[in-house]
Amino acid sequence: METLKPIDELLDEHPFFAGMEDGPRKFIAGCGRNEVFHAGDYLFREGDPADRFFLIRHGSVALELHVPGREPLVVDTLQSGEIAGWSWLLPPHKWANDARATTLVRAISLDGTCLRGKCEEDHSVGYEVFKRFIPVIAGRLSAVRMQLMDVYGTPQKKR
Amino acid sequence: MEANAQELPATMLPRPFRITRVRRELSDVFTWELEPADGGAPLTYAPGQFNMLYLDGIGEVPISISGDPTGEWLVHTIRAVGAVTDLLQKLRKGDEIGLRGPFGVGWPVVEAEGSDVLIVAGGLGLAPLRPAIYHVLANRARYGSVGIYYGARTPADLLFRKELERWRGRFDLYVEATVDAADTTWAGRVGVVPKLIDRQVHRFDPESSVALICGPEVMMRFTVAKLRECGVPDAQQYVSMERNMHCAVGLCGHCQLGPEFICKDGPVFPFDRIAPVFHAREL
Numbered sequence: 001m002e003t004l005k006p007i008d009e010l011l012d013e014h015p016f017f018a019g020m021e022d023g024p025r026k027f028i029a030g031c032g033r034n035e036v037f038h039a040g041d042y043l044f045r046e047g048d049p050a051d052r053f054f055l056i057r058h059g060s061v062a063l064e065l066h067v068p069g070r071e072p073l074v075v076d077t078l079q080s081g082e083i084a085g086w087s088w089l090l091p092p093h094k095w096a097n098d099a100r101a102t103t104l105v106r107a108i109s110l111d112g113t114c115l116r117g118k119c120e121e122d123h124s125v126g127y128e129v130f131k132r133f134i135p136v137i138a139g140r141l142s143a144v145r146m147q148l149m150d151v152y153g154t155p156q157k158k159r
Numbered sequence: 160m161e162a163n164a165q166e167l168p169a170t171m172l173p174r175p176f177r178i179t180r181v182r183r184e185l186s187d188v189f190t191w192e193l194e195p196a197d198g199g200a201p202l203t204y205a206p207g208q209f210n211m212l213y214l215d216g217i218g219e220v221p222i223s224i225s226g227d228p229t230g231e232w233l234v235h236t237i238r239a240v241g242a243v244t245d246l247l248q249k250l251r252k253g254d255e256i257g258l259r260g261p262f263g264v265g266w267p268v269v270e271a272e273g274s275d276v277l278i279v280a281g282g283l284g285l286a287p288l289r290p291a292i293y294h295v296l297a298n299r300a301r302y303g304s305v306g307i308y309y310g311a312r313t314p315a316d317l318l319f320r321k322e323l324e325r326w327r328g329r330f331d332l333y334v335e336a337t338v339d340a341a342d343t344t345w346a347g348r349v350g351v352v353p354k355l356i357d358r359q360v361h362r363f364d365p366e367s368s369v370a371l372i373c374g375p376e377v378m379m380r381f382t383v384a385k386l387r388e389c390g391v392p393d394a395q396q397y398v399s400m401e402r403n404m405h406c407a408v409g410l411c412g413h414c415q416l417g418p419e420f421i422c423k424d425g426p427v428f429p430f431d432r433i434a435p436v437f438h439a440r441e442l
Contacts, residue, residue, distance in 0.1 A: 064343065071342040077349045079358060102346060142381070143351045147339045151375040152282035152312040 031114035050087030059105030088112030173257025206290035207265025213257030223287035281374025353385035365390030
């Protein structure tokens with residue numbers, strides 16, 4: 001039988017919080033809750049309020065873009081140990097794409113309003129959170145640039 | 160004319176080879192199995208080497224060998240991407256071509272014995288790596304952890320898909336594939352190859368790992384950077400370079416990259432050796 005672990009302990013196990021001291025992590029843990037999604041469930045959908053983000057503990061999530069008249073396009077897949085969503089950080093706090101569970105997903109969601117409040121209340125906590133988000137955002141930007149280059153397409157001659 | 164031909168070194172004289180099988184891999188990629196048409200001995204080669212394939216009156220192209228070095232047939236996987244390869248694509252079983260080779264320095268499969276091995280491929284780059292994969296799998300006990308990390312444009316562009324699936328079923332090998340984009344019917348990974356490495360590097364000891372990398376240069380650039388970040392030294396990362404190879408023996412200079420001739424000194428280089436010119440935009 002699996003024992004339900006406190007959120008703080010689950011945060012401590014997640015790579016996103018690696019190296020964060022107990023104090024800030026426990027402070028943040030109050031914004032978190034356990035979530036389970038079944039394959040096909042949406043963690044969030046484009047345009048909906050981005051009121052939280054997800055630390056994926058188990059399973060796989062597809063980030064999808066919807067274009068009218070076309071099949072949805074999967075642009076990234078996220079696995080255990082990764083995070084889903086940063087629109088909660090930036091106004092107008094709306095999701096910019098869909099996130100769909102492709103397997104059973106266990107995650108911790110952190111409430112965006114609660115977390116923004118704590119970051120305002122204690123800027124050192126805000127710094128710790130942003131310090132962890134920036135590499136994630138930079139990594140995704142770099143990946144998107146590579147995808148845009150279409151490096152595996154038929155080579156075009158240099159003009 | 161006859162006298163001139165006899166004076167040519169063997170490396171400059173194409174041998175006739177017969178196509179024994181043609182297999183369509185992707186819409187613009189096909190694989191040939193070849194046998195000598197002159198009754199001579201089969202070609203022996205090292206994983207990572209290439210041949211010059213010659214079509215009489217049309218031209219010659221450098222193509223990596225993609226088959227099993229211990230196999231019965233010589234195997235080439237070719238993308239129809241130019242005048243010569245477009246015409247090669249039209250040849251059928253029984254047709255003959257000219258072939259010079261094998262040329263170049265291949266993958267360090269013997270030097271890598273005792274090490275963990277990461278095989279990182281992008282797009283058609285899996286073809287030149289396949290002989291190395293066959294070699295490693297045929298001598299599996301001589302290596303530590305072995306992983307194959309492969310990226311393609313879409314699920315429909317995955318080369319050697321059935322073989323990848325078969326390798327993935329082995330208990331002594333990690334195989335991960337990712338694509339740049341997919342529709343929702345694709346249950347696999349979407350994202351770039353360096354991200355695969357990020358997720359899998361814990362399976363390897365970076366300091367004692369050897370990485371064999373082949374794909375578009377941009378993909379190799381990002382892969383090398385990621386492996387470096389993970390702790391794999393440049394000297395243990397091997398990249399296969401591609402340039403405009405003509406003579407294949409280091410005479411004509413078409414494939415010169417700084418001090419190196421890709422055809423003769425490569426195409427496989429340890430990254431620390433090629434690094435000074437790898438990022439040079441003028442070359």
